[in-house]
Amino acid sequence: MNKIFLPGVALILVVGCAVGTILIVRQGKSSGDSGGGGSSGLATHSKAVAAICHGSNYQKECEDTLGAVNSTDPKDYIAAVLAKAMKKVIGAANMSDKLAVEHKSGEEGVKMAIEDCKDLLQSAIDSLEASNMMIKGGDIRSIEDRTDDLRNWLAMVLSFQQSCYDGFEDKGGEKEVRDTLHTEGGLDGIQRLTAVALDVLSGINNLLSAFNLDLTVNVPSRRLLEEEDPSWIHEGDRKLLGSNPEPNVVVAQDGSGQFKTITDAIKSYPKKHQGRFVIYVKAGIYKEYPLVDKKKPNIYMYGDGPTKTIITGNRCVEPKKKYKTFTSATFAVAGDMFIAKGIGFENTAGSVGHQAVALRTQAPHAAFYQCAFRGFQDTLYVQAGIQLIRECEITGTIDFIFGASRTLIQKSQIIMRKPMENQRNIVVADGSLDPKAGTGVVIQNSDISPEPGLDRNVNPCYLARPWKAYSKAIFMESPIGGQIQPDGYLPWTGDMYLKTCYFAEYANTGPGYSPRTRVKWGRGQLTKDQASAYTATRYLEGAGVPWLASTGIPYDPSFTKS
Template sequence: MVNKAAIGGFSAILLVAAVIGVVAVTTRSGSHGASGDNLTSTSKSISALCGPAVYKDLCEQTLSSINETSTVGDIVRAAVHVIVGEVQYANQTAHELHKEAKGPIDNDGFEFCNELLVDAGEQLAAILSIADDGHRLDDFIAWLSMVLSYRTNCLASVESQDLNARLTTALQNTTELTDNAIGIISAIGSFAKELNLDLNITLDGATTTASRRLLSHENYPSWIPAADRKLLAAHSSISFHARPNAVVAKDGSGQFTTINAALKAMPKTYRGRYVIYVKAGLYKEKVIVTKDKPNLLIYGDGPRKTIVTGRLNYAEGVGTYLTSTFSVLAPGFIARSMGFMNTAGPQGHQAVALRLGADAAVLYNCRIDGFQDSFYPQSGRHFVRNCVISGTIDFIFGVSAVVIQNSLIIVRRPMDHQFNTVTAHGRDNSNEKNGIVIQNCRIVPDRNLFPDRFKIPSYLGRPWKRYSTTVVMESLLGDLIRPEGWHEWDGGYALNTLYYAEYNNRGPGANTGKSQLEGLSCDQ
């Protein structure tokens, strides 16, 4: 029996030396007469750590400073520090290109890019500040994936082909270095498993000491703290479990009459969860939970009683991200028993009801109602349970890791000659760790679509970006879902790189025998 290393922190390990040992043992067992002298070298360990990297030469150059005494923190810092300067360069370039932008959409797009590139710098700084904490590998990978998602969302918001191409070039080094960094940190976790280290490191939501498993209908992702799980699991009135710091009521019976006023009054520093209770009412306001308001819990009297509504839309010259009725830019957000709505209608084209632009958001017993692009889990990790989401085209879209569980997904009637797609995921890099998972849900037509549900095509999704990743599992699919299941984005685009899967679904729309997408991974 191998003794497991009992240490206080992963950073105490001289990882490169340990990896050399793994490489040596692996190579000797798989070759004849290999020279041990050629194996015990730092270059071998760097090659091993760069194994998952797409841009291997660049990866080995990035890790050239490490040696046999390097710790996990040293390797993480080496992989991440080089990205910081590239993000700053890309942000400076975006500022310069913004001066050439013409029209409101591209102006909005560059404003979004500048915001996202600042966010990218902050995510990198957060990793560097705790790089020695090897128990946070899962967080590091998630935050680096967010950096890549910022790049994808930024470029998607700039419509000018010339400006977009120049911005893409400016972001190329950021993209390659970040993709490599995810691969390097993934390799660290893999070697920890191979070395049999009892470190309770989490990767992709599961501990390395156990095999990866599917999330059950009653479980929560590992990143949700135990206290929050108890809060979410409570079936009685949430007011008994979360005493509000502020009460919002349109009739004047609370401390504030608008949600924005309550947010403005929130203390700049607050320990624990800050709780806002919003009494029943229709709140016509554009709400942004800014990044300086983390760990906010907002709850209402029910998703049909407490509703935040707006109608900003792309057709009227507003950039997609700015159309959102309710935006979350602070981590650790929870919403319960709330409704979020965009009433622009199908003629408004892109019109977001709820945008999640920060890590670790949870929605419980909420409604998200709109048409095209109604729910925008932009980036980060999110969990949605017991909710209702409605829309038409790409109405669950973004570049995040989001699990939608035990929920009702309602497909609405689009404009004439349009078709419906439930999802449009935007993963654009091979090492990026995100995707959309729909589990134990019902996908059904609304009453206005029902009479024409066989005339107006409805699909589970289409690939917004090259590595679009979407899984629909253990769900009831209504007969409105076309037999082929999924739709192309643009001809053969992404058909050989996407990952779409259907697992153990039921209902008349669950048959996977007629998929027409070549290269599609579709498991039943």
């Protein structure tokens, strides 16, 4: 298996070292207890397993996995689950390789879905490797400080596993291969074990308590980034706010740069490059399908504005099924710390193309500033990781913001377009699979409105619908257009996921804001204290506000209007 360097790990280690921490450890021993042996050690072990597994959605899996750990080091409990999850992912990856050979001359849809699975499972392996590096490289104190980074990687594993499963149609040869991967290949086991790992992280205080460990953490105060005074940003990064930095390479269709295509510019990324790699894309319409792969972190790409620098494509699922949703993306990002500014990403397949992605991101961290994402169904695929989208335009029809990531959209224009006859518009379809993963889409201080000519009676519009069991969408401090139906949210199928999804609002305005008529299965209106959990400093800080500061992109750390 290929090993890769993940800059996010290095960043976290540096941040972890920089944070002042005081650790107080109290560990009592009875005369009959020497480490993990004896009845006292057994009792402590049982207490730890019970504390973590109580209330788990996969309690037996949790108890079986943690019960086999013979250690008094809390870190070993996390490592045990990760090791077991890795075994399952590798098994599924090996199965996908085998299936690829078996179906080499088979149905095109089957082959495409298997190839997508291979890529996705490799990404899951990479995320688990990053988690293992953190566990091996730190003590329980540093791990406790960085549980949210671990949570991000585990949430990505869940997303990749589910994307693999969803890539197959529910009929014919595709269903047969999918079911093989799900059972014999162990896709189902990946989800269960990743959920158990999230249980361990969520219950880390219980785990420490079971081993009589008391951690007191003192974190130095940290000034929050403000639009009007981002003076605490590193000088080199502050340049992103004003004049753009000197590019490493320039892309220009007229030959005035080093490259004529964005794809070639990305390929020029030097091996073992340190620091930012800056790509300037001059005005033009670029008909290509660039990929920023995971071996190319810290790319900053800027254009001359989203109406001048446009990356366009028309790949789509229908009518000939030449592509899957995953591979329909005009632009795809997997490299960590990707930043884009002043670029338009579009998919022109139209409503008849059904799923047709303009941009897909699975980067651990990515940020988009003053960009545009234009499409119809499935425009913006925030597949995995953590995303900040600021001052952007997002247009679409059905589920046009979707994925299973932690995404915060601020100060943006969200525009509902006219779909096909009798179709309904849905802004968000979040795919969160586990409530402990910390994923969901938050839209703050953003205008949600229709394009001219959209008739709410012909094409009803909704804020969200529950794509997966723990789908989450929060709308706050945003003006909502009157085309949004009074009930606000739409079921997926019957009453599926209505008891577990989480759709809520806070301090919205406009004719489409109708709190008294929202569906009863939603979560209604949040209090200010509840809504504060979804502001940048709380929703993204656990994942590292320092990464946000390093982008140089302004963001609102808290509420903007109340």
